Amino acid sequence: MLVNHGVAPRKQFSSRMLVFDIWQDVLQHLVSYILLILVVVSAFSVIYYTHVNRQTTSELEQLYTQRDELDIEWRNLLLEQNSLAEHSAIESRAKKLLNMKRPDSDSEIIITLE
Numbered sequence: 001m002l003v004n005h006g007v008a009p010r011k012q013f014s015s016r017m018l019v020f021d022i023w024q025d026v027l028q029h030l031v032s033y034i035l036l037i038l039v040v041v042s043a044f045s046v047i048y049y050t051h052v053n054r055q056t057t058s059e060l061e062q063l064y065t066q067r068d069e070l071d072i073e074w075r076n077l078l079l080e081q082n083s084l085a086e087h088s089a090i091e092s093r094a095k096k097l098l099n100m101k102r103p104d105s106d107s108e109i110i111i112t113l114e
Contacts, residue, residue, distance in 0.1 A: 083089060094100040
């Protein structure tokens with residue numbers, strides 16, 4: 001039993017020394033570890049913002065395409081409005097759809113206000 005008591009404290013002592021040596025090594029190279037962490041964080045930041053930039057560029061291209069489609073539709077609607085606003089177009093549609101005709105001079109009544 002005496003032999004076991006002698007071996008156990010040496011292992012505890014050596015493990016304490018190992019932890020102490022590691023701690024001193026960390027403190028000695030603390031600046032290097034901090035710089036390493038900053039480089040890794042910077043690398044992940046570049047990856048993330050590159051991804052965000054690509055997504056935003058894709059969305060912008062879709063919006064440009066949608067804008068162009070709406071612009072074409074607007075121009076077509078302007079052309080249609082102009083063609084429908086012409087007097088002859090209105091008259092011909094009134095004749096076709098509503099069976100309207102121009103009144104003759106006998107059916108005209110002139111009203112005067114006193």
